[in-house]
Amino acid sequence: MVDFQPYFFHFLILLISTIFILAFFKSKNAKSHLPPSPFSLPIIGHLHLLTPNPHQAFHRLSLRYGPITAEAGAFNLSDNIWLFKKLDLQWFGKRVKDIHRRFDALIEKIIKEHEESQSQEKDLLNILLRIAEDETMDIHLTRENIKAFILNIFVAGTDNSALAPEWGLSELINHPNIMRKAVAEIDNVVGKDRLIQESDVENLPYLQAIIKETLRLHPPVPLIPRKSTEDRTVAGYHIQANTSIYINTWALGRDPNHWENPLEFMPERFEEKPMDVRGQHFEFLPFGSGRRMCPGTSLGLKMVYATFGAMIQCFEWKAGEDGNLARVDMDEGCGFNLPKANPLVCVPVARLDPIPMHVFK
Known part of the structure; x- marks a missing residue:
């Protein structure tokens, strides 16, 4: 019987070495004057620094590194190593798809209930559905547009x-x-x-x-999310395009x-x-x-x-x-x-x- 244990050990060493090499070259090629950042770990990035209250963790980091601080989330192997492009080794994709599926099923159920209802009382969703069905309207709404709108109401207006x-x-x-x-x-x-x-x-x-x-x-x-659409310089620091930015209103x-x-x-x-x-x-x-x-x-x-x-x-x-x-x-x-x-x-x-x-x- 073939013993795969030595091969697994060598593969593990190769994987860890590859991650460190990629991280090294990424930091070397990064533009200068990036915001200061705490030390990050392979695989998990800066997740070890976050607490159940991220706004408080961000505030503590800003006291040490300044009001503009760079912090990365988890390191997704499937995004950074070409060998694993089609593999979801950390199940990030699976979890995102599962959450999307559950939300989509909930909102689809609500939409169908409104479509089948004969009630004379109309609400915002009825108006959106009527606009989507009217081909003469200047504004064309798809079913996905309506679902996204309803999801925003759930997320932003519940609590x-x-x-x-x-x-x-x-x-x-x-x-x-x-x-x-x-x-x-x-x-x-x-x-x-x-x-x-x-x-x-x-x-x-x-x-x-x-x-x-x-x-x-x-x-x-407490944390307002934004995303930079292009490269910018803020307070002397270079902010790259497509950077996720969080404004800590709690700390302000x-x-x-x-x-x-x-x-x-x-x-x-x-x-x-x-x-x-x-x-x-x-x-x-x-x-x-x-x-x-x-x-x-x-x-x-x-x-x-x-x-x-x-x-x-x-x-x-x-x-x-x-x-x-x-x-x-x-x-x-x-x-x-x-x-x-x-x-x-x-x-x-x-x-x-x-x-x-x-x-x-």
Whole structure:
């Protein structure tokens, strides 16, 4: 019987040597003035430096290597070694295809339900399907276009509007003086006979400041992804075309060079220095900036103001299942958004008697 163990050992040595040689020549041929980078390992690149909270890991790296830092992800053998071009040795391709298949099946099911439904109520998906079927329209939508649009709604719109009120309420429970000041402002402007409305928000500057301060410390998307379309020089560093770039909005909001006492929850800072959330101040980018900023910014803010305002107008909030918890845990969880590590659990106690519900009728 043939013993393949010696051959396997030689093959393993050859494979590792090839990887190191490729990495060496890649670094030698790279253009000068690339951003500084930590040491990377074969196969896994810089993945060993990342934690379950990538925005925090990126921030720690920026403190050591500067605000512009190069960091590579996993080294895909199938992309870099011609011998393995058609082999998916690390199962990257398999996992991507599996995720795509599952999402595609889910969205296809939703589309078919709308196509078969006889309901008179129409939503956005019905409108898109009607546009796709109308050959006279100037805009031609394919089924894949519609699926991509619906996927964007799922990914970008599921948690963002709910996370800000949860973080904001957590901060107010931990800062009862700020809670009392916010409630007093709402009582003075809105009163106790009706619920806060969208038209009231412009007369509630402290409520606006609380939401902005919440978005500063807890941005809905801590890492905003971008991709360079051509070679550029930024701050003296060469950024190659097709480079994936992440803007750490979480770190921007906590930068001591731009914020006094950056880790403290202080809504008053936005009363003293008014700032817009729509990307005009680069130290404060909760929704991004430019043409690629979040298209749902205006709608999302209106929902957050109204929801959060009504929550503190109508109820007092006691932390914990029994309402006896003195302080809320503010640890961050893992996710594309910025969830709490431990969901907020509160006991609401009505402060208005009766609660003005007639506006919903």
